[in-house]
Amino acid sequence: MNQIYISYAWKDNTKLGSQREELVDKICEALISERYNLIRDRNYLKIGKSIQNFMQEIGRGNYVIVVISDKYLRSEYCMFEAVEIMRRKDYEQKVFPVVLQDANVYTKEGKSEYIKYWKQQSETLKQLIGYELSSNEDSAIYDVAEKLIEICQKIDEFMFFISDKLSIDPSQNFDGFINQLTDAIRDDAVRLRSKKSILVAGTGNFQIPDQVNWCAQKLGEKISEYNYNLITGGWEGVDYVVADKFAEKIAQKNLRLTDKLTHVVPRGKQPVFKGGKVEYTETGINEWLDCLRHSDLVILVGGVGGTYETYLYAKQEKIPVIPIVCTNGDAKKVFDEMLENWDSKLMGNISPEKFKSLNQYINDPSTAEDVVNDVMDIVNEIIFAKIMLNP
Template identity: 30%
Template sequence: MDIFLSYCWKDDEIANKIYDYFKKNHSITLHRDKIDIKNWGSIKEYMQSLNDMEYIILIISENYLKSSNCMYEVLETIRDRKYRNKIFPVVLDKGIYNPINKAKYVRYWENEFNELKNAIDGINTQNLGNLSNDLKHYQNIASNISDFIDTVADMNNPLVDGIEEAIEQVLYDREILVAKKDDNKCEKSVNILPTVSSEPTDLEIDTYVNQCYKSGRILLKQKCHEIEKNNPMIKVKIEDVDTRNTIYHFYKNGQTTRKIKYSLGSMFGGNDSIMISNNPISSNSYNGMYQVQYRDGKIGLKTMMGFGSNGLMSVEEMVEQIWKEYIELYLRY
C-alpha cells in the first residue's frame, strides 16, 4: 500500500515522527519527497504521483497553507472527487477552524496573485515562459483553499499526539492491515505473558499497557466480525472516538441490545489501565478495569473490578473475559 506524506519542510519534526512510525510496517510504503526525489530529479513530476497513491497524509499548518508547493499537492489531491475518503489530515494549526483565519488564507493567495500579476504586467507574452502558469496556480489556490479548509474542518480530526496510531487503526478498520499474516501471528503471540528480569519501570508499564490496549482492540474487532459472520441477526458498529476510546454498538434484528466503551485510561488520570464501561456516554462510569501487574518475573494484566480471578491475564484472556462477561451474555436473548 502506497501512502503519500504531504508537508512543509518547516514542519519536519512531525513528518519525521510519522515517517519513522510507518517505516516499521513493511506492508506500507510511505512516500516522502526528501527520500524519494533524487538529486536533480523533477519535483513537479514527483508531486503529480499523488494520483497513484491510495492514501495521503497532509500535515496542515500555517506554513503548509502558505506554501505554493504544498498547495499544488492539495490541488492535485482534490482533483479526485472522492478525495475525502483517502486523506488523513494532521491539523497542527487549529486556527483554520475559525472563519476569520480561513478568510485570511484566501486573502493571502489573492495578494500573492496580485503581486505576481503586477510584477509581470508589461512583459511581452512571448517572454513570460511559465510565469503565466504560476499566475493561474495562485488563482486556483485562492479559488479552492476555502472549500478545502471546510472539508478538513468538517472531519473529526484526532489529536496530533497519537496520530500515527489513529491512522493505523483506520487502516485496520477498513481491513487493509487486518488480513496480513503478521497480524495473525500477533494474535497468537499476545497470549504469552512477557518475562522480565526485574520489576518494570513506569515507562515499561506505560508502553506495555499501550501495546495491550491496541492488541485488545484488534482482537475485539475480530470477534465482532466473527459473530456477524456466524449470526446474521447481529450487526456491530465500531466507533473509534479517538486513539484511547472505542465504542462498540451491538444490534440484534436492528435493535440495540448492548453498548460498551473500551478505553485506555485510569480512575485517577493517566493511561495505566484498560477500562470497560456499560455507559459509553459517561466519562466517569466504569464496570471493568485491567491494570498491569508484576509477579514472579512476569508482567500481565489483572482485573481490578468485576469478574475474574486474581491471577495475571494475557491480552487474549482479557478480551475473552470482556466478551464473555460484558457482551456475549447480552446477545443470547
C-alpha cells in the first residue's frame, strides 16, 4: 500500500473551514503533481465507501497528514480516525500533524479543555444509554459508545503527540512542509528497499569480457550497498561474479547471506556460487518464471540468448528491466528494443533520455563503476516509484 491519507475536518462552511479546505487543496495539488497517491475522505466517500472501512484504511496507510483544528479535536468522526491511526505501532513515524492556529494544543489549559470535553461526551452518552449499553452489545449505539470510550482513553496520548512532534506549518512555510514530508517518505523508502529483490542475469560462462566482469563486480557491491536482495539463476559467469561480490559486502554488514541471496536452479543442479539460499524449480520456462516471481526488477549484463529470454519473460510479467548496454550481447539488443518500444509506466516514468545516458563507453573498472552508479540511480528511482507513487 503506497497511499498518503489526509485526515481533516471538512463539511464546514465557516471562514475557518474555507481556509482549511483551501490549505488541504494546496497540499493535495502539490503532492499529486509529484505523483504521490493521495486519498482524501471527501472524495473517497462520495463513491459509496463505508465510513468504518475508510477509518480503518487510514490507520493502515503508509502515511497520514492530520490537519489539526479545533473542529477536528471536537469531531467524533475525526477523532475516530485519530484512534485508528494510533493503533499502528509505528504511527509516530508515519503521521505528519499540521496544527492550525485555532487548535489550542500547546498550553496545559488547552490540552485540559479537549481532554475534559471528551470525558464529558463519554459520561453523557453513558447516562443516556446506560441500560442499553450493558444489555445489547450488537447495537449501533453500543459501537459508537465504545469508540467514544476509546477516544477518552487515547486523547491524552494524542494531544501529547501532536503538540510534541515538530512540524512545519504549511500555512506559514508551505514549501518547507512539502519538503519535510517528501524527505521523510524518501528516507522511509530506503528502509523498504531491504524487502525488494533484484535479479541479475547475463553471460553464463567464465569466459567473459572485461567490461562484463567489471560491471558484474560493481553491481554485486552496489546492490548490497543499497540494501536490496539479490536473485540469480546460479550460473557461471555473471551470476557467480555478482553473487561473490554481493556476499563480500553482506559479510561486512554482519547480515545472514541466506536472508539476502537466493539462487533459483533446476532440480538436480547446484548453483556455482556456494552461499545463500537455494530454491529448486523445473527445467525450462520455470527457470525464468520462478526467478522473476522473486524479483522486483531485472538487470541484464552481456548475455547470449538466455539473457534475452529473461527480458522477454520479464516483459510478459511486467517487471522493469535495465540492460547495461555497454556490455553488448543480449543487453545491447534489449536496450535497442526497449528504446524502440518505450514503456514509461513500467519504467517508473524514467525518460528515454535518461535511459539513453546508460550508453557509455567502459574501458576500465573506474568507468564501469560510473556506469553502474548511473544504473543504480535508475533502479532506485523505479523502485521508489513502485513503492511510493501512483502507478
